[in-house]
Amino acid sequence: MKRSTGAIALSVAAALALSGCAAGGTTDSGAGSADAVIEIGSLYEPQNLSNVDGGGQGVTEAFTGNVYEGLYRLSDDGEVEPLLAASNTVSEDGLNYTFTLQDGVTFHSGDPLTAADVKSSIERVVAEDSQSARKSSFAVISDIQTPDDKTVAITLSEPSISFIYNLSYIWVVNDTAKDLKTSEDGTGPYTLGDWKRGSSLSLDRYSDYWGDAASNKEVVFNYFTDATALSNALVTDQIDIITSVQSPDQLSQFTDNPDFVVSDGDSTTKELLAFNDRVAPFDQVAVRKAVYSAIDTEKLLTSIWGDYGTLIGSMVPPTDPWYEDLTQVNPYDPELSKTLLAEAGLPNGFEFTLDTPSYDPHPAVAEFLQSELAKVGITVNINTISADEWYSKVFKERDFEATLQEHVNDRDVVWYGNPDFYWGYDNPQVTQWVSEAEQAASTDEQTAKLKLVNEQIAADAASVWLYLYPQIVVANSDISGYGVNGLNSQFFVSKIVRS
């Protein structure tokens, strides 16, 4: 199956190259642009409509900022802006936050927004059965009070500099709403129209929205499982925009074509070769560094992404505040690699199994690593597993030597401060810095601490950070007003217009 998709991509690319790919036709601009229907194409269908019950990347893309809003929002540029919180005050010791809510906000069911809704929304995320990826960030909350309908007072057990930022992940949901996996009751500029599983999800402009009304009447997310089918839909004007292109094979037909705009935004998705740092020989820093220096990451990135994507030397993408260029800490140098192996007592190399998720780009990356590491005497056995098996085998049971995985979130370097995480990196100094950074009194102090973490994990080659994915949005040239960075899989649609 895996091979055939590659074959499909190749044959399509060849066919397109041969056919010279006819230019797009004219788009039907329909009525005035305020009444436009925007057709979006995406590979990420929500699994369900709740972000605390495993709705996945798809529900974040379709709903965050569009159907649901938080007290704060993470803008496409990575800035944290107040949204449903009109203002806030923080006590001197950083433990007491008081939020005042926006006036005139209503839920789609007609209920007015009150402090009780905010309280129950936070409780939804920290609840025992919550599947929210952010649950552990909110463990610092010790108490939530609602002195009146407009005020929420939150007490923390220890200072948390990322608290406001983390709040941007919490959807404010009506506290009386039911069946949130299949319906919604948010405050955003759109209400849920129709969700046809396996096909599309439509959003309708909400007429009583408290802020600026959406610039379009309706937005439809059209879901595809096949990247080629998705590109074809854009070429043939069935959709206006692709939220995230996952393969450069599809791009050639859009670059240099005035009917389309290709945007190369800032992504936060990192391709990792994650060692299990608990097992020999990866418990030795020298061995991990040897593996790192044996890999020509530049050549790998070019072979996977052509001219797109970025090289990184650690877990931190350039858009995180504590970024610094560390690409030379573990340079590509096969001779150095052999020296390091000899130092570690493995002059003849060693053998390990690489658990490789079966979906792109991992299989291609695994084969590349296999040939690179063979040059320094390391034998890689590729074991292909499904995403589902990856969870059971690697993530839960820690039954692996090394694996490939993409990590999508921003500011996730802090996972190296958790010795219980799946990759088992355990450096007490780093754990302490991460905790001090979170309790820092200022963002400058936080940034300084996390830079130390950043430098240390690179020096220890905690993992191999192969490259940063590009974030590519392709749109019909008569569409504008969309975000290009796709931070944390968000895709705000209310400003999209058709000219």
Place this chain on the structure above:
Amino acid sequence: MTVYLVRRLAFLAISFVIAMLVLFLLLRVLPGDPANALLSVNATPEQIAAAQAQVGSDRPLIEQFFDWFGSLATLDLGTSFISSLPVGPEIAARMAVTIPLTLLSFALALLIALPAGFVAAVRSDRWYGVALSGFSQLGIAVPVFWVGILLVNVFAVNLRLLPSGGFPRDDWANPADALTSLVLPVITIGLVMSASLTRYIRSATLDVIGSDYLRSARAQGASFSGAFRRHGLRNGSVPVISILGIELATTFLGAVVVESVFALPGLGSMLLTAIQQHDYPNIQGILFVSTLLVLLIGFAADVVQRFIDPRLRVSISGNGIR
């Protein structure tokens, strides 16, 4: 005949229950856990346990099976682990795409294969008879998704005559739109299916042409076409009908692959997604419906054969069913 029908139905019911039991167990020995689809890479041990409790994957197998089989009896296919939507209505919605797609493709395959197979047999000494045989041989070797991609590139991407994929949001509210979006997928499956059907029909026709009864009829002065109509058609159709049953089921499988190429929200794409997510209620629901359909097709093919061929009716003695 009544005795036969009752027996045949009992046989159908037993095979169905066995099939369901095997499918249930097969699903459960697949590596992985349906709870995984709900988790993120930041999941804590508590979250993992909660997800398992939510989908019931922490309960004993036997309990899971009787739960499911019990609700089947009331025609309730349960609720998806992942989406929390009821399985039955979703399957019904997907059937509105897959059933027309399968039947239209099959009809097209027959339209092509019947004349092509006949000509390839009767005119096996002419160039076009040989060419037809060759084409059908080639067609069997061609993967169905490749034909789909080729057709999309020619008719959708370059000529802009037809949509490259997708299905109208309002389903069959506008039948013309719905049919338009099925044209390319139907041609894709129909073309590929017609290749193997052509070969079956060709060999059935060759059997008839070489048969004693046809020679006797010709010896008594009947024309070839007259003899073929009178004797050949009926005799030749018996093996073809049982093949047709199998091929109809295969067409359904072809639909699974093609739906993904054409982004059609049918049963096939639903099954693929459900398997990726280990969404047992959805997988079981789809297999329940499709197994039932396949068994019913086989049943219908059997009964039709017995109507056509009286020899089959007497061949049943006390030792079971043919």
